[in-house]
Structures are given as structure tokens and as C-alpha cells.
Amino acid sequence: MQTNDKIRRKRRRPPWGAILIVCFLVLMGSSVGVVLGAIRSLPTWDPNKLMGSETSIIFDDQGRQVTRLHAAENRINVALKDIPPHLINAVIATEDQDFYKHHGVNLKRIAGAMMVNLVRHSKAQGASTITQQLARVSFLYPEKTYERKIKEILLAFQLESKYSKDEILEFYLNKVYFGSGAYGVQAAAQTYFGKNVQDLNLSESAMLAGVIQSPGRLSPFTNYDLAKKRQQVVLNNMVHCGYISQEEADKAYDQPLSFKKSLSSDSRYGYFVDSVIEEADQILRGYYENPQYAIYNEGLRIYTTMDSEVQKHAEDVYADSSFFPSGKSKKGQEVQSAMVLLDHHTGEIKAIIGGRKYEQRRGFNRAIDSLRHPGSAFKPVVVYGPALEQGYMPFYVLDDSPVTFPTPSGPWSPQNYDGKYRGLITMRTAVQWSVNVYAVKLSELVGIKNGIDFAEKLGITSLVRAGQKNDMGLSTALGGLTKGVSPLELTAAYGCFANNGVYVKPHTIIKITTAEGHVIYTHRPQYRRVMKPTTAWLMTSMLQTVVQAGTGTRAQIPGVPCAGKTGTSQDLQNAWFVGYTPNYTCGVWMGYDQLERMYNVAGGTYPARIWKSVMTKALEGEPRQAFVTPKGIVSVQVCNKSGLLPSQLCPDKCIISDYATEDNIPDKICDRHVLYNICPDSGKLATEHCPFPVPKAFVNVPADSRDPDKPPTEYCDIHSSAPTSSEMVPICKDPRHGNKLYRANIPGPNETGGCPSSVVVEEALPKGVDPPPCPLPDHQVQAR
Structure with a gap:
């Protein structure tokens, strides 16, 4: 693009009639003081600002500069004649369909926007023309105020009086922000598609034109589905304006898009910086109409939570293949990973990694954007x-x-x-x-x-x-x-x-x-x-x-x-x-x-x-800390088979120490363990023929339980066989059992205890039927 001194100026007389009408409308919605204040504080006219911007700086948690954000670092100016007509038409159809008809301000749109704002009691509707947008991004802070809107209108009239429509459009297309650090159509074409702007096709042009409205939200790198919907809006606008046919629009929408995947600049701290920009975009929406512009042009100072030393170490870890499985998957994929480190006391994110390689500015961040089964x-x-x-x-x-x-x-x-x-x-x-x-x-x-x-x-x-x-x-x-x-x-x-x-x-x-x-x-x-x-x-x-x-x-x-x-x-x-x-x-x-x-x-x-x-x-250099025990925590001893207080039947191996809250200390005795007479020779249930049966505690569980301490189900086959149908089996028939049958805990010759004789009877049971042991706690204690 030519220098400002050599730019061909097509001077025109200011449209005083239009200016008077606009001022009248503005006065209807604003106080005279606001208008006068806007006029008095109108920025000095500086043509150089039509192409310039101020660097923003990002700092780590120690106030050290870690990176600079500057629009000019990714802007390559091109002449209007080198920009494809379909890209120019896409921008005009979407941003300002009456661009070649108005004198910098669209009176009809301003009136409509004022009515909407009055009804909604907000400043949501801007109604800015391309000329107004150029004035705003070149000379003004884009905060949402009526005073700024007035300044924007006055500056738009100045632009229209000093430059031709084509010159204004050329300034605009080389200055507007397209997201992912790309300013101007040439940088945008290279950032998104890896090609020069003159090589863009209709589908790509419509995609870029759609991003202008909200570069952070509509970037195809971060929200492809939303970007495609916006692309369709742009193509429909072009059809409405007569730039293309509906058939051409449908064909462009269906055409696959191939995006650029790599970066040419340094990627140090890339994932963290991207996260900062995303968060700043959300924060600054309450202060600026175009937060992305402010981030890259307004010289902001953004102080972050990043521990740059830890972030660098994490990036080095992710660059080290020894921390990952070798080789690729059956489908040829490389395993990916993401990591987040935060200070849980404050919520400060100290380091963040969104993938093994940082491949695209404002691209996919697996630490934030990816949802995976945990x-x-x-x-x-x-x-x-x-x-x-x-x-x-x-x-x-x-x-x-x-x-x-x-x-x-x-x-x-x-x-x-x-x-x-x-x-x-x-x-x-x-x-x-x-x-x-x-x-x-x-x-x-x-x-x-x-x-x-x-x-x-x-x-x-x-x-x-x-x-x-x-x-x-x-x-x-x-x-x-x-x-x-x-x-x-x-x-x-x-x-x-x-x-x-x-x-x-x-x-x-x-x-x-x-x-x-x-x-x-x-x-x-x-x-x-x-x-x-x-x-x-x-x-x-x-x-x-x-x-x-x-x-x-x-x-x-x-x-x-x-x-x-x-x-x-x-x-x-x-x-x-x-x-x-x-x-x-x-x-x-x-x-x-x-x-x-x-x-x-x-x-x-x-x-x-x-x-x-x-x-x-x-943790390097951090004071060693411990997890502090709060009030209300007590240590308890319980049986690990019941979670209750140990009984005299609970083996030592089952008694453990653990913690509980004061209002959840167990107050019941374990009833899970019961005694069985075991033949030491066979390791099975003892019969009356086993000479030296040994009482042993087991857990009372259903037959299908996989607990290793459940009782054996077979009788000793060394000293005798299991009871036959002709044998009388001692049965406990305590009334508390109801009508169910339970095996009596009959003591051996050298033992005492068992079910009281008053509730033990002998019954002939069918062969193979083995009633469970008596479950009553008092009987179990006696049988010990």
C-alpha cells in the first residue's frame, strides 16, 4: 500500500445536510453536554493511525514480561486491486451493504439502532458502517459509550471528506482483525489457509468475511460449526446483494475447507497465552465493543497467574518422548496429552498444556476444549x-x-x-x-x-x-x-x-x-x-x-x-x-x-x-506443608469385614484403624464373624467323627460371595462322610428364628457353650441339605 503522503485523495465537500440530521438524532438520545464533550475531546487527526497499533504485553505471576501482542507483527498490507472481488463483495454484503451510497454514516441504521437501544435500555446495537469501524479501530478506544459513538460519527465524516471510497475500503481490509493474531486480509489468508489473499476462492472468502463480526467466537480454529453457520449468512447476503447466484452460494458452502496447521513463530508459552487471550476476551466484553481489537492494538498490560518456570518445564516434559508411549496407533495416530496445574487456594492456573506440540495460535487446547471420559x-x-x-x-x-x-x-x-x-x-x-x-x-x-x-x-x-x-x-x-x-x-x-x-x-x-x-x-x-x-x-x-x-x-x-x-x-x-x-x-x-x-x-x-x-x-523453593486435620475427625478401630466395632470373634488381621467424623463413630459390635468347627486334617467342616476339631472364625456371607474368609461348604472326608438322610442333625429352633432351621453350635468334648439346650432339637434332614449356622449373636458368643 502507498504511504499516506502519496495516497490519491478524492476530496469531496462535507455532507452538511447529513451531518445536521445525524446530530439532531444524536441530540435526541444524548445530552448536549455529552455531544460537546465528544467534540472537545475528539482525537487529533493522524493519518498514520490508519495503519498503526500499540503493543500489548503479557506478564507472568512475578511481573516478568513473557510475550508481546501486536497487530503489526502479523499484518501484510496489500493493494485493493490485489484483493479478490468476491472477498471485497463478501465484506461489503455482510458489514455495510450501502457502503458506496452513504457519506460515512447510515442514517437509517443509526435510527433503527437507537430505537432498539432505547427499548432494551442497552448499547447493544452499534449500526456502524465500514467507515465508522475504520474510524473506531484507528482513532478511538472501542468502549461502549454514547460519547465514543459521537466521536466515531464525526471522524467517519472526516474520513469520507479526505479519502475516496476505495481508499477507505483498502485501509479497512488491511486493518480489520480476523482472529488468531491475523490483521488484514493478507495475514488472515496466510494464517487460516496458508495462501496469499489473491488466491482465495469464494468459499474461503466468505469464511473470512464472517469472522470479522466476532473473531474470538467465530474463528474456525476454535468453533468450526459456528464459523460454518456464519459463512452461510455471508453467502446468503451476497446472493441478496446480487453478487452471486444461489447456485454459486450453495456450491461454495459445500466446498471443503483446508486449514493451515502449523506456525512459523515461536511457540513458547503458547497454550497459556492462548488461554489468557480467551479469558481476556470474555473479561473485556464488558469494557470494549471489540475486545479482540483492544487486546492486540490498545497496548494493554495483562498480568497473569502463570509460573513461567513451571510452564517452561512442562513444555520441556511434553517435548520429551520418554514421557509417552512409543510408536503410533493402528490408525497412525500419535498419543496426545493435556495438563493443568493450579493453586487450589486461589484458583490461579500456574501452567497449562493443551497438547504435545503447539501447532496453531488460538487453536485447539485439549486442556480446556476437550471433553473425555474420566x-x-x-x-x-x-x-x-x-x-x-x-x-x-x-x-x-x-x-x-x-x-x-x-x-x-x-x-x-x-x-x-x-x-x-x-x-x-x-x-x-x-x-x-x-x-x-x-x-x-x-x-x-x-x-x-x-x-x-x-x-x-x-x-x-x-x-x-x-x-x-x-x-x-x-x-x-x-x-x-x-x-x-x-x-x-x-x-x-x-x-x-x-x-x-x-x-x-x-x-x-x-x-x-x-x-x-x-x-x-x-x-x-x-x-x-x-x-x-x-x-x-x-x-x-x-x-x-x-x-x-x-x-x-x-x-x-x-x-x-x-x-x-x-x-x-x-x-x-x-x-x-x-x-x-x-x-x-x-x-x-x-x-x-x-x-x-x-x-x-x-x-x-x-x-x-x-x-x-x-x-x-x-514445589521447588516452596515451603513444605501438610494436610491439616480439621476439628471433628477421630481415629477408630473397626472390623474391616463389617465396618463395626470388633467383637471377640474378629481375628486380629481384620481389626484396623481408620478415621471417622465424631457423629459417625460406629456404636454396634461386629456380627459378621461366626465360629465353625474345622477338622485340622482336612481343613473342612468337622463331623462328629473328627477327633480334634478346631473352632475358627469365618465371615457370614451369601454363598455367591467372593470373600476369601467365607466358611467352607464341604465336610471332612477323611474321618467320615457328610450326614446322610437317615442321620439326625442337631438343629437350633430358637423362636427368634421364626420357622427357619439353623445348625446348632454344638460344643465338642473339650468345649463349652453353643446354642442353649432348650432350643436344640434333632431332626432328620434330606441328604445334602446343610442349614446355615445359627446367626444369633448371643449363641455365637457362647459357641466361642
Whole structure:
């Protein structure tokens, strides 16, 4: 493009009639003082600003500059004659159909916009022409005020009086922002399609013209579906204006688009910077009409939460192939991963990685944009957290044995990841070894709706409650979700456990100022208690067991208390490790972009190693802290087969120490253990012919239980055979049994106790019928 001094100017007399009409309309909606103030503070006319911009700077959490954002760094000016007519027509048809007819201001559109604003009591409608847009982005701060609109109109008239329509259009097309750091049509063509602007076809031109309205929201890199809808609007506008036929529009819409995939500039801190820009875009919508323009042109100073040393270390980890499985998948994919590290006390994100390679500015960030099935990493959020909140303690016992649940799609039998069943186990053991059957059974007791409610309190926003697919089934307990969760949200949810039960929304920006230091925005964290402190601490205690002696041992950091949970989805397509120390919470996801099974990859392998490396770096120089025990937590001794106070029958190996809240201390004695006489020679139930039977405690469980301590079912075949149908069998018929038959606990010759003789009778039972032992606690004690 030519310099300003050499630009051909087609001067025209100012349209004073139009100016008077516009001023009258403006005065109808604004005070005289506002208008006069706008005129007095009108910026000095500087033609150089039609092409210039001011650098914005991003700082880390120590106030050190980490990157600069400047429109001119990605702008290549081109002459209007080198821009394809279909791109010019697409922009005019969409942004200002009367561009060649008006004198800088569209009176009809302004009147309509004023009426809408008055009705809505807002400033939503701008009605800006291309000339007004050029005036705004060149000379004004784009805040939404009536004074700015007045200045914009006056400057638009100046532009129209100094430059021809083609010159204004050339300025505009070289200055307007297209997202992803691209300013002007040439930079946009190269950024999105990897080609020069003159080589764009109609489909590509319509896509770029559609992005102008909202570059952050309509970028095909971040929201392709929305960008395609906008492209269709542009093509329809071109048909309406007579630039193309409907057939040409339909053909352009259906034409596949091939986007550029790589960057030519430095990608250091790329994923974090992208996250900052996205957050800044949301924040500045309340201050600027075009926040993207402000970010890249207004010289803003953006102070962030990033620990640049940890971010750099994380990027180095992701560049190291030893942290990932070697080779590619059967479909030729490279395994991908994402990571988030945050300070759970403040919600500050300290480091974020959206993929193994940073490939595109403002592109796909797997840490934020990707929703993947969390597998067992979801259990603390949707099962164990709400269970603890309801009063189920870490020593609550359920039977880890095969079970089938009826579901709308048919019977469902959850399976444990290792194919093993452990019988009667506590909640702590189930968390430690990621036992699926226990989690599903507990979820049924807690109520899946209560679990979903709890997860949403912890900041999970992607759950589906209705429709053909929903997350209200028991499979939700195992992370089987309709959409999945993002690494950022799941990490923040675990941060609630680390933060004493208080949720803090994650953020990347601390403060934004103007180039002169005027503070535009200061982050004010909002704290929300989502669970009792005791619930958070008990969960932390169980998650520490996972790292100390469970599925997450590879995440151990010497001298540092670590709590965490592994997660591997049932289809082996996603692997997670999410955990925390007293200082920070970190989540790591691993999988393929296009769903495909991984081999030899689980949450406790590569994801745990990445977690350990990043967390170790984050803790350098940090004071060593401990998880503080809140009031109301007590230590208790219980039987791990019942979760109750030990009885005299409970073997020493079953008596454990654990924690409970003061209002959930067990007050009942274990009734799970019963005595059986065992023949020491055969190891089976003793008969009357066994010379030296030995009483031994077993757990009273259903016959189909997989508990290793359930009693044997066969009688000694060394000293005698099992009772026949002609034998009289001692039966306990205590009235408390009702009419049921139970085997009497008859003492041997050197024993005392058993069922009282007053309730023991002899009955002839059919061959093979073996009534269960007497279940009454007082009889069991006597039989000891």
C-alpha cells in the first residue's frame, strides 16, 4: 500500500445536510453536554493511525514480561486491486451493504439502532458502517459509550471528506482483525489457509468475511460449526446483494475447507497465552465493543497467574518422548496429552498444556476444549465425595463380588479392571485399588442424582441430565459420561478436596491495565463451600493411600504428602492421573484425538510420571506443608469385614484403624464373624467323627460371595462322610428364628457353650441339605 503522503485523495465537500440530521438524532438520545464533550475531546487527526497499533504485553505471576501482542507483527498490507472481488463483495454484503451510497454514516441504521437501544435500555446495537469501524479501530478506544459513538460519527465524516471510497475500503481490509493474531486480509489468508489473499476462492472468502463480526467466537480454529453457520449468512447476503447466484452460494458452502496447521513463530508459552487471550476476551466484553481489537492494538498490560518456570518445564516434559508411549496407533495416530496445574487456594492456573506440540495460535487446547471420559478418576467426584458427605465413612464395607443391575438397555454387570473380586472390603480399599463393583454399589446407595448434584457443585458443567443419552445411570460412577469432562474442570474439582472443601473458579488473569497504568480489571476470586471440611479431609486421606500403596505409586514425591487418583476409561481410550499436594493440584490426561484403544497405558503409568515431574518442579523453593486435620475427625478401630466395632470373634488381621467424623463413630459390635468347627486334617467342616476339631472364625456371607474368609461348604472326608438322610442333625429352633432351621453350635468334648439346650432339637434332614449356622449373636458368643 502507498504511504499516506502519496495516497490519491478524492476530496469531496462535507455532507452538511447529513451531518445536521445525524446530530439532531444524536441530540435526541444524548445530552448536549455529552455531544460537546465528544467534540472537545475528539482525537487529533493522524493519518498514520490508519495503519498503526500499540503493543500489548503479557506478564507472568512475578511481573516478568513473557510475550508481546501486536497487530503489526502479523499484518501484510496489500493493494485493493490485489484483493479478490468476491472477498471485497463478501465484506461489503455482510458489514455495510450501502457502503458506496452513504457519506460515512447510515442514517437509517443509526435510527433503527437507537430505537432498539432505547427499548432494551442497552448499547447493544452499534449500526456502524465500514467507515465508522475504520474510524473506531484507528482513532478511538472501542468502549461502549454514547460519547465514543459521537466521536466515531464525526471522524467517519472526516474520513469520507479526505479519502475516496476505495481508499477507505483498502485501509479497512488491511486493518480489520480476523482472529488468531491475523490483521488484514493478507495475514488472515496466510494464517487460516496458508495462501496469499489473491488466491482465495469464494468459499474461503466468505469464511473470512464472517469472522470479522466476532473473531474470538467465530474463528474456525476454535468453533468450526459456528464459523460454518456464519459463512452461510455471508453467502446468503451476497446472493441478496446480487453478487452471486444461489447456485454459486450453495456450491461454495459445500466446498471443503483446508486449514493451515502449523506456525512459523515461536511457540513458547503458547497454550497459556492462548488461554489468557480467551479469558481476556470474555473479561473485556464488558469494557470494549471489540475486545479482540483492544487486546492486540490498545497496548494493554495483562498480568497473569502463570509460573513461567513451571510452564517452561512442562513444555520441556511434553517435548520429551520418554514421557509417552512409543510408536503410533493402528490408525497412525500419535498419543496426545493435556495438563493443568493450579493453586487450589486461589484458583490461579500456574501452567497449562493443551497438547504435545503447539501447532496453531488460538487453536485447539485439549486442556480446556476437550471433553473425555474420566474413568475411575471421576469416582471421588460423583461417588466417594457425596458418600462421605452423607455419612458413609472410609471403613464402610460392601461386598466386591459379581453383581448385575437392571438398566433400560438391559442387564449390566460392572467388571473390575483387573478381573479380580475381593469380597468384603472397605471404602478405603476400594479407592486404593480402584474397585469398580464397590463404586457402583455405593453409588446406588448414595443415589446417582445426589452424585451428579455434588459433581456440579465442584464445577463440572458438561454433565447431561436428560435426553436419549444422559449421565444419570449407574455407569456414571465409573466415568461413563455422555460427553466427558475437560482436564481443567476435573482438576479444579479435585482442588476442592485439597482446599478444605471450598471451590474457587480457575483463572489465568490477575489484572489488566491500559498502557498508561489505568486499571481496567482486577480479579476478585469468589469462594464457595461445596462440602464439609471433614469430607474433604477424609477424601484426602483415602487418596493418599492410593499414592502410598495403591494404583498411583508412580506419583510419589519423597518427603511430600501426595493425594491422587488414577483413571482409565472402560474402553482403554483415556488415561488420567489427577492429584494434589498441600500446595497445588494437577491433572493429566492422555489419549488419542480420534478415539482409539491404547495399550500398556493406564492412569498410574505415563500420566502419573508426568504429574510427578511437573509437581516436583512446582514445589521447588516452596515451603513444605501438610494436610491439616480439621476439628471433628477421630481415629477408630473397626472390623474391616463389617465396618463395626470388633467383637471377640474378629481375628486380629481384620481389626484396623481408620478415621471417622465424631457423629459417625460406629456404636454396634461386629456380627459378621461366626465360629465353625474345622477338622485340622482336612481343613473342612468337622463331623462328629473328627477327633480334634478346631473352632475358627469365618465371615457370614451369601454363598455367591467372593470373600476369601467365607466358611467352607464341604465336610471332612477323611474321618467320615457328610450326614446322610437317615442321620439326625442337631438343629437350633430358637423362636427368634421364626420357622427357619439353623445348625446348632454344638460344643465338642473339650468345649463349652453353643446354642442353649432348650432350643436344640434333632431332626432328620434330606441328604445334602446343610442349614446355615445359627446367626444369633448371643449363641455365637457362647459357641466361642
